[in-house]
Each structure stands twice: as C-alpha cells, then as structure tokens.
Amino acid sequence: MNERQIQDMATGLHAASIRLLRLLRREDQASGISGPRLSALSVIVFAGPLSLAELAAAEQVKPPTMSRIVEGLVQAGLATREPDPANRRMVRISATSEGKRLLEAGRERRVRVLVQRLHRIADSEQRALARAVELLERVVR
Amino acid sequence: MNERQIQDMATGLHAASIRLLRLLRREDQASGISGPRLSALSVIVFAGPLSLAELAAAEQVKPPTMSRIVEGLVQAGLATREPDPANRRMVRISATSEGKRLLEAGRERRVRVLVQRLHRIADSEQRALARAVELLERVVR
DNA sequence: TCAAACGATTAGTTAAGCTAATTATAGGAG
DNA sequence: CTCCTATAATTAGCTTAACTAATCGTTTGA
Numbered sequence: 001m002n003e004r005q006i007q008d009m010a011t012g013l014h015a016a017s018i019r020l021l022r023l024l025r026r027e028d029q030a031s032g033i034s035g036p037r038l039s040a041l042s043v044i045v046f047a048g049p050l051s052l053a054e055l056a057a058a059e060q061v062k063p064p065t066m067s068r069i070v071e072g073l074v075q076a077g078l079a080t081r082e083p084d085p086a087n088r089r090m091v092r093i094s095a096t097s098e099g100k101r102l103l104e105a106g107r108e109r110r111v112r113v114l115v116q117r118l119h120r121i122a123d124s125e126q127r128a129l130a131r132a133v134e135l136l137e138r139v140v141r
Numbered sequence: 142m143n144e145r146q147i148q149d150m151a152t153g154l155h156a157a158s159i160r161l162l163r164l165l166r167r168e169d170q171a172s173g174i175s176g177p178r179l180s181a182l183s184v185i186v187f188a189g190p191l192s193l194a195e196l197a198a199a200e201q202v203k204p205p206t207m208s209r210i211v212e213g214l215v216q217a218g219l220a221t222r223e224p225d226p227a228n229r230r231m232v233r234i235s236a237t238s239e240g241k242r243l244l245e246a247g248r249e250r251r252v253r254v255l256v257q258r259l260h261r262i263a264d265s266e267q268r269a270l271a272r273a274v275e276l277l278e279r280v281v282r
Numbered sequence: 283t284c285a286a287a288c289g290a291t292t293a294g295t296t297a298a299g300c301t302a303a304t305t306a307t308a309g310g311a312g
Numbered sequence: 313c314t315c316c317t318a319t320a321a322t323t324a325g326c327t328t329a330a331c332t333a334a335t336c337g338t339t340t341g342a
Binding site: 062072090 | 332
Binding site for chain 2: 001132
C-alpha cells in the first residue's frame, strides 16, 4: 500500500475506534463506578499487582491523581494497597475478588453489545474481521 | 462463525481498541487543551452546528456539564455559541476556524503515530486490515 | 552516618461530573 | 389574549478528577 492509502486507513481506523468505545461506554453506567476508577481497576486486574507509579503511568496521570483514585477503589472494597515487602516506600496495588467480579461483569456487558453489532455483517465478513483483529493486536502491542 | 468465536473476536477487538486509543491519547497533550474539551470540539467540528442538549447527549454527559465545557471552548476562542433564531431558548454551537485548525492538527498527530504502527505489518496484511476497517465502520455506524 | 534521591501521600487549586433550582422562551387551553 | 405548563439552557452547590508544590518515610551510596 502507498503512504496515502495507509494514512486513509489510519484515519478510518481511528474514527471507528472512537465510535466503538463511545458506544460501549454507555454500558459502564450499570457498574455504578466512575470512568477513571473503572479504567484503573481494569489495569490492576489485567496487569496487577503493580506500584502506584506504574499504575499512574499506565493511565497517563500523575501519581497524586492515581493515589486518590486508588483510595476510592480501596474504600469501595475493589482493590487492596499494601507496602512492598522488598521496598517499603512502594505500594503493591491488587484487585480484590469483588473488584475482579465487578470488572468482568462490566466487560461482559460491553462485549454483549459488541457481539450484537457484529451480527450486522455477513459470516464471511466476520471471518475477515476476526483475522484483522489479530493484525490489529500486533499493531497496538 | 459460531457464537463463541464471535464473542472471542468481540473481546479481542474491544481490548485492541482500548489499547489503540490509549496509545494515541498521549499525543493530545501537545494540543494544550483538556480531554473533555477536545472531545467535545471534535463533535462540534464534525457534526456541528448543534444544540447544547444534542452535544451533551453525543458526549454522554448531562447538560450542565456540557454548558461549562462549551463555556471553556468559547473563552478559548475555539467555539461560538449563539441563540437559535427559530427558537431562542436553544443555542447553536459551532467551531471557529481556529477550533477547526486545532482539532485537525491534533488528529494529524494521532494519525501520524498510527501510520507508524501500521508499518509493523506486511503489505498484504495492511490490505486485509484496510478492508476490515470498512467492515468495522458498518459495525459501529 | 547522614545527605541526597526516591516513592507515595497531603495540601491546595481548577476543571469535570452530578442533581436541584432558576431563568427565559414557546406553546396550548380556556 | 392570557396564563399555565413544558422545554432549553444556565446557575448553585456538591463530589471526584486533574494538576503542581510541598511533605513524610524509606533507601542508598559517599
């Protein structure tokens, strides 16, 4: 593909991703937890346990912001925060089983909506898209 | 595809979209404007002019929240807010040319990063992904 | 051993989210 | 034509989320 075609693809992929997540975000209301907290919880569940600085970097916020988000998650019983035994300045943030359950329930709601949408295209198109998802994973990893 | 396969695809597509936008979001710092304002400006540029209620619905926030975001955009010279001549209760929100320029510059930064990433996959894979983007557009429209 | 560096939190501000209340306009019933 | 109700946006007042600067504890190396 020439550079112009790649750029057009990037533009379309960008716009479609925004629309997709905007669509799915509506389901998050049902979790009863704020967007920033839900997003942080997701990182904790999939990448945790991790330090405050790591979590802040992953969420692209500064440590004080993340410190308060984590405080909220801990108060809500969705995460735990304990000093790292090897270096007691650091804190190891983990998800509680309730935190994992809440996140998984939310992810399932999102996926259910997306599955509905995927029925809009034909079977052969679904296969083509499924193959492309693997390519996309390599692009974003 | 069977239901299980579709669900796996949905899960993968969901995760990849999150990673993609998280990656591209880093570029938005350079715009010097906050996330919520940039996102609202994007809707105004592509779908505007529109009323406050429409804009709030598009951004999935309540009218008072959007009222203040728009106030910020107007103060920054990126949007205008004028009463609808047909119904003076309503307000018509439009982007200024500076707003359009700022948004377009940001979008170009994001697309540039994505284009770089798209070079990670082979030409034939790029073509497959480009076709899939069209399918994805139908899924999210 | 102790000074500097490092990791997290606290303090204090502004922006972003909400609900409830207010202001201004529109529109319909009498 | 008048008023009452409904509608659109904003204002008021709250909590949460973002930031920088300052502080507290811990670690480490000169």
